[in-house]
Amino acid sequence: xxxxxxxxxxxxxxxxxxxxxxxxxxxxxxxxxxxxxxxxxxxxxxxxxxxxxxxxxxxxxxxxxxxxxxxxxxxxxxxxxxxxxxxxxxxxxxxxxxxxxxxxxxxxxxxxxxxxxxxxxxxxxxxxxxxxxxxxxxxxxxxxxxxxxxx
Numbered sequence: 001x002x003x004x005x006x007x008x009x010x011x012x013x014x015x016x017x018x019x020x021x022x023x024x025x026x027x028x029x030x031x032x033x034x035x036x037x038x039x040x041x042x043x044x045x046x047x048x049x050x051x052x053x054x055x056x057x058x059x060x061x062x063x064x065x066x067x068x069x070x071x072x073x074x075x076x077x078x079x080x081x082x083x084x085x086x087x088x089x090x091x092x093x094x095x096x097x098x099x100x101x102x103x104x105x106x107x108x109x110x111x112x113x114x115x116x117x118x119x120x121x122x123x124x125x126x127x128x129x130x131x132x133x134x135x136x137x138x139x140x141x142x143x144x145x146x147x148x149x150x151x
Contacts, residue, residue: 003025004023006061006064006065007036007061010057011038014046016042020038020039020042021037021038021042022037023035023037030071030072031074031075032072034061034075034076035077035078035079036076036077036078036079038078043078047078051082051085054076054078054081055113058074058075061076062074089116089119089123090119090120093120093124094124096148097130097133100133101150108145108147108148110142112145112146117146120146120148121137121146133149133151134150135147135148
């Protein structure tokens, strides 16, 4: 079974017909991008709350096809949701860092996965107007948090 066939079968199990979705798979040196295009009526089925269902589907696809693509990270997306979420998160990170810079008060992001923390670290560290701001991840009893603070 191919990735395309697996996603097609998943869509059929969710009640979609061939006209309701389109699977596009692209590959570069590091990643296998699997993008599922569905109408807005069906997006919530695959995205879930805060992308949790999307993350779960991606994990299952990775586990099933990791031997077929050992040198690639498999990335699953629904209609560009991940890319849009990443942009919003980076914009929010910059806005918060500017506020921290202005007020001098730390800001804590809670409940982020490791990739989201990485995106914030990267966005803040690469912005030339934020050279006096740093981001650090810390462990808490509730899990890892990301803190934006003045250096």
